[in-house]
Amino acid sequence: MIVVAKQILRTGSLAKLLESTKKSKALFERANEAMPSGSTRSPYYYAPYPLYMKTGQGCYVWDVDGNRYLDFTNNMGPLVLGHRHPAVEKAVAEQVAAFWCGGPTENEVKLSETIKR
Numbered sequence: 001m002i003v004v005a006k007q008i009l010r011t012g013s014l015a016k017l018l019e020s021t022k023k024s025k026a027l028f029e030r031a032n033e034a035m036p037s038g039s040t041r042s043p044y045y046y047a048p049y050p051l052y053m054k055t056g057q058g059c060y061v062w063d064v065d066g067n068r069y070l071d072f073t074n075n076m077g078p079l080v081l082g083h084r085h086p087a088v089e090k091a092v093a094e095q096v097a098a099f100w101c102g103g104p105t106e107n108e109v110k111l112s113e114t115i116k117r
Contacts, residue, residue, distance in 0.1 A: 027064060056084060
C-alpha cells in the first residue's frame with residue numbers, strides 16, 4: 001500500500017491519487033478531529049493522507065474507494081498467510097462460537113507451552 005502510494009507520488013500522478021481516493025481523504029479529515037495525527041498506524045501515514053482500507057483477500061487489499069492494491073506489507077509481518085485465509089477464518093470462528101468469557105482457558109496454556117518451545 002505504502003509502496004503504491006509513494007510510486008504514484010514519484011511518477012507525478014498525484015492528481016490521479018487524489019481523484020481516486022476521495023473517501024480516504026474524507027476519513028482522514030474526520031480522523032484528524034478524533035485522534036492525534038489522524039491515525040493510530042504511524043507506519044501507514046504518508047502525505048497527502050493515508051489510504052483507508054476496507055477489506056482484504058489473499059495478497060490484495062481494497063481501500064474504501066474500491067481501489068485494489070497488492071499488499072507488500074502484510075500488516076508488517078503477522079499476515080504471512082494473507083488476508084482472510086480460510087483456515088484462519090475457520091479457527092477464529094470456532095473460537096468465537098466457543099465459550100468466551102475472559103477467564104483462563106486451556107488454549108492460553110497450549111499457546112504458552114508452544115511459545116516456550
